[in-house]
Amino acid sequence: MTNPLVTTDWLADHLDDPNIVLVDASWYMPATGRKGYSEYLESHLPGAVFFGIDDIADKTTTLPHMLPTPEAFAAAVGKLGIADTDTIVVYDEAGVFAAPRVWWTFRAMGAKDVRVLDGGGPKWRAEARPTAAGEEQPAPRTFAAHYQPALVQDFDTVLELTHSKARTIVDARPGDRFRGEAPEPRPGLASGHIPGSLSVPASEVTANGQLKSAEELRALFAKAGVDVTRPIVTSCGSGVTASTVALALAIAGAKDVAVYDGSWTEWGGRADSPVERG
Structure with a gap:
């Protein structure tokens, strides 16, 4: 790229x-x-x-x-x-x-x-x-x-990922929302995260309104347990900051990154979605 x-x-x-x-x-x-x-x-x-x-x-x-x-x-x-x-x-x-x-x-x-x-x-x-x-x-x-369907994931494909682990799921929301400690800004949504997902808040990939360097980003993702050589899907509240983390992953060298378009607004709003906390 x-x-x-x-x-x-x-x-x-x-x-x-x-x-x-x-x-x-x-x-x-x-x-x-x-x-x-x-x-x-x-x-x-x-x-x-x-x-x-x-x-x-x-x-x-x-x-x-x-x-x-x-x-x-x-x-x-x-x-x-x-x-x-x-x-x-x-x-x-x-x-x-x-x-x-x-x-x-x-x-x-x-x-x-x-x-x-x-x-x-x-x-x-x-x-x-x-x-x-x-x-x-x-x-x-x-x-x-x-x-380009390879860049987009929907509910069913992400649900399958919670079992197959074929992609790493990276959540861009603030850490307290990921852990289920803070309520979602949109009413009616569950609190927590997609099972097996990893937390990389979008606020951490930028500094002073700019993306951090590739070296800084690689270190940040590694610390969060994200292997940038594996296929990844990013999620957030509604697909906006998920894209920021997708951009940061691209800068860090990731080659296969998709975005879950519905993100937590869809996942946390469905009664049939598995949710983890903590």
Whole structure:
């Protein structure tokens, strides 16, 4: 895999490259009171289009921001002026928080070259680099979606993993939620974790809004008992920070990493799900 990260210096040098599409993927938990799209309209990186994680999603399920069909995805991002052959650079205004979810989504839909801006909008702004306001109006493009099922896991496949151990399950939620000591932010969900899963909170793979180094990440995963040479599936609350840990695993050298799209919102909301605590 090509390095999934780009630096602000690299982006500044390539802002006018016609083959690069810049995507603002800012998204926040409801309790923060922040709205990604509203902030985008006020100020965004030059030329960036906005990807709504809750909008470009499966509307037939009550689960939050699940992957849409490849056809719906292709139509939505084509309207944003994005082709599957572009170099797609995704960022968010929290540093590295929601951008990895969109990085993973594009890859799951067959995009050939997707990167994440390390440090995101906050680093770009701290360096006094240019911004723009309002809605960008790119010409529509054709995104030829080619779904990559190896990057996505569903309830049944993860349930099977609790028996087969064919993949290591890595949980990106905070440790107290993993152990079942703290309630879930979404009501009605069980507390605890998927049996046999390992805890690597997403907050631990970043520092100051940037991903930690490959060496630091390898040490972090090793300490948590995660063998990066084995197939892995990541999970979290709703599939967002699971993608952050998936990105960190890629940087650490993991070659086979999938994301459990439904994550704990699905698992902890089902009466037939086995749950461990502690």
